[in-house]
Amino acid sequence: MKLITHLVTGACVGTILSAVFRSPPHTMVYLAGLGVFINYVIDLGHAHGRFGPKRSAFTHSALGVLIISVMSTVAIHSLGIYLRVTIAQTYLTLMTLIASGLVHLLLDSLTEGGIYFLWPFKKRRYALAHIDYDDPIANSLAIIAFTLPTLYLLYMYRGVIGEWLVRLGLFR
Numbered sequence: 001m002k003l004i005t006h007l008v009t010g011a012c013v014g015t016i017l018s019a020v021f022r023s024p025p026h027t028m029v030y031l032a033g034l035g036v037f038i039n040y041v042i043d044l045g046h047a048h049g050r051f052g053p054k055r056s057a058f059t060h061s062a063l064g065v066l067i068i069s070v071m072s073t074v075a076i077h078s079l080g081i082y083l084r085v086t087i088a089q090t091y092l093t094l095m096t097l098i099a100s101g102l103v104h105l106l107l108d109s110l111t112e113g114g115i116y117f118l119w120p121f122k123k124r125r126y127a128l129a130h131i132d133y134d135d136p137i138a139n140s141l142a143i144i145a146f147t148l149p150t151l152y153l154l155y156m157y158r159g160v161i162g163e164w165l166v167r168l169g170l171f172r
Helices: 003-020 025-043 062-083 087-109 136-157 160-167
Strands: 047-049 052-054
Touching: 003 025, 003 087, 003 136, 025 062, 025 087, 062 087
Parallel strands: none
Antiparallel strands: 047 052
16 A cells, blocks of 8 residues: 555554543544554665565564564653653553554555565465555545544544534534
């Protein structure tokens, strides 16, 4: 999938987790930003070939997502010690990074190139479907599939953002 699709779905995953755990609005923005961050880092592993991006085995594997997520969480927590980051916030950070990374792998497994899910144990690519990575319909459907539940959860959250959605007329 295209980078913009990954960034939007990553932000949605962070927002969904924040709404599920009833986090305050500033935490919601932070977790959405983490979802964007991890997806951008994963796509830094792309090399551009003749037929489009070629995925890195490390960044597009479950082990790679886990390592990147743990290292990012440790770095964020180390910086956050001075800001009095709680253990619950650290777990929520790690959960958001791992969930957003796994959604990235799921979306990329729908494309022709597939992913190296079991790397370094198996160097085989896994593809659930053979959709072109820049197919506008597939990218749009992926964005819609994550945006609609996010908007619904924000409405159910009934915080500041939920009230804005009601005022915009998206919900009653």
